[in-house]
Amino acid sequence: MTEQQEASADAVMTRIGQAIMLLHGGDREEARNRFGAIWAEIGEEGDALHRCTLAHYMADTQDDPGDELAWDLRALTAADGLSDGRVAEHGDSLAVRVFYPSLHLNLAADYVKLQRPDAARVHLDRARKASEVLADDGYGGGVRAAIGRLERRLREL
Template structure:
């Protein structure tokens, strides 16, 4: 696994563009990485890209598709790979955010049973989050509820 791939920086740039309200630019930048990620043997890169792409989609259906892709890719990620990318809680530290996004996606689509299901799945892994700003933001989102 290449932990110094320039693709990680491009994804962070895409996230910054989205946070600046420049979602179309972010989407174009992130989509440019799809061929590289598809060829990569780095599941963390693939998950990070899919998770980030979900946040720049125009429709809830497209957002759901990318979030489901990110979750499906979790099967190929090991705890060691997640630790190597700076997740002290291993791969389980990624699950609260992934499931929260899926819960929100399903809620937007009016599928409350699936929304509640993913909310509960993510909530079950909150203890894997680090005690840092990111972990705090995810815990706060769960505390606010669906």
């Protein structure tokens, strides 16, 4: 990757990060608009890290569970195209495998909303198995707790 390409890639991640801050600040509509504009630029064939990150958070801006599922599936597809090397280029020490527990957890939650418990159980099982790579820190504990909550909810269905 040339220096110009790296700077451009960093600019995309910065813009995605700014939209994530809007989302976490409660401005779902503006975050959705910004994610949409960035997605229009990078598209389905863009950098896998950009697509995975953007789609993962774009799903959280959706009002319709079917749209949320579509974005979460895009995130999973993009993650499948990532390498540990690409993630390291961005400066994160995370390995690709730490993305999967959250991605599968989100898909399981989507399927619960869509009243498809069998599909939800498949992804919840994948999330649980993938969570073995998570550290014993706040993030790892939070993902494991969310898996447990969704498991209990599915047992009630």
